[in-house]
């Protein structure tokens with residue numbers, strides 16, 4: 001959908017919006033800056049007004065005024081998105097959800113939890129744990145990102161292998177539609193075959209179809225024990241083989257199975273304080289794995305035996321099992337700090353792609369060859385969620401060449417990587433979404449039939465195009 005330029009909102013309309021949220025709900029002056037820049041400093045934003053409603057009714061009042069006056073809205077959660085979807089261009093109002101952060105209800109018997117959209121993911125996890133339950137979604141930004149943002153980006157993270165991504169973890173949804181109607185779909189049902197599953201339109205909708213204000217989330221039993229281990233392997237192919245081996249040996253006991261190229265460890269050692277090399281000698285690839293069980297002692301010996309047989313079969317070159325919480329934290333610290341460590345080397349060219357798990361080694365071979373051809377000496381930093389086929393394939397400038405040395409090659413590298421992904425029938429965005437960043441790429445690479453369906457849905461729900469224009473479609 002092309003973005004038609006709409007006039008800037010007039011002062012009377014902005015005043016009406018401000019009145020709808022009251023003085024506490026209007027963000028001005030120095031307080032505005034954090035809402036208008038994002039994590040990598042890539043897309044500076046501007047907004048006609050920033051409002052932070054405190055209730056669904058206030059969101060509804062704001063959206064109604066916007067709909068009546070053709071004013072565009074950019075919803076923002078924790079502002080941790082990596083594709084610029086939460087940053088407005090200038091003529092939109094920014095609607096921040098951070099004041100709506102109540103846990104509305106936890107029902108242990110249903111294994112459900114109903115929350116406001118503005119609660120952080122970490123606060124939702126804590127509230128579930130305090131009720132003796134697990135909310136399993138876990139991502140590096142969980143202290144800041146919000147449930148509404150996690151829903152709107154269909155976030156994934158390190159536990160998708162066992163529990164699925166956000167699309168699998170939402171039972172019900174409440175949203176304010178672009179015309180200002182409130183849709184109360186806060187059902188706690190695990191079975192509901194009454195037609196289209198409307199909540200799925202908003203999950204991964206990136207704020208283009210409405211504003212998520214509340215959700216019913218699925219909870220699980222808290223694991224009684226967790227074992228974390230790290231293995232050094234010679235190739236990505238061996239890492240894929242190790243996943244199958246580990247799942248067979250533990251009855252599908254893996255909750256996380258994370259692949260990290262050696263360069264991830266080197267950059268973490270260089271840029272992140274208090275990081276230690278996980279194994280005695282370096283290996284081309286590392287697998288960080290976590291296993292969990294509802295029964296204490298059920299995994300005792302199983303992980304050790306699994307790793308011993310993987311060593312015997314030469315799938316693994318070396319391995320360690322974390323013996324303390326401190327060792328476990330150290331391993332996860334490396335994994336969670338990779339993006340930050342890469343930032344220390346400049347922006348480079350970043351990709352968040354997915355292929356079938358078994359295609360990961362072939363994808364890496366082809367992509368590495370293309371990068372070396374286009375930018376000799378450029379450093380590939382590849383890591384990701386191997387069980388989900390999701391590779392963060394990042395490319396930074398050659399050692400010593402300077403943070404911007406790859407800037408003029410970025411588009412060429414991205415095009416080559418996405419061409420390879422198309423060859424595997426993969427996805428150009430496995431978990432971060434489209435936002436502003438991949439909008440043009442989506443338009444080029446999604447089939448005409450798919451784009452037509454997406455545009456028809458957008459036009460039906462948001463005929464004025466006021467919800468997050470210039471993003472995704």
Ligand SMILES: Cc1cc2nc3c(=O)[nH]c(=O)nc-3n(C[C@H](O)[C@H](O)[C@H](O)COP(=O)(O)OP(=O)(O)OC[C@H]3O[C@@H](n4cnc5c(N)ncnc54)[C@H](O)[C@@H]3O)c2cc1C
Nearest residue numbers: 077078079080081085140146148149150155156207212431
């Ligand atoms: C260090 C780090 C690690 C990360 N790790 C992962 C990872 O492992 N997996 C992963 O999937 N992502 C990851 N991310 C990306 C990011 O954290 C997720 O995309 C997250 O879900 C965004 O949530 P947020 O609340 O910050 O949303 P924002 O960044 O504020 O917004 C993201 C998008 O959702 C829309 N939106 C936000 N709230 C609402 C709402 N209530 N209603 C409608 N639309 C809304 C915005 O308009 C925007 O399009 C990581 C980011 C960082 C910085």
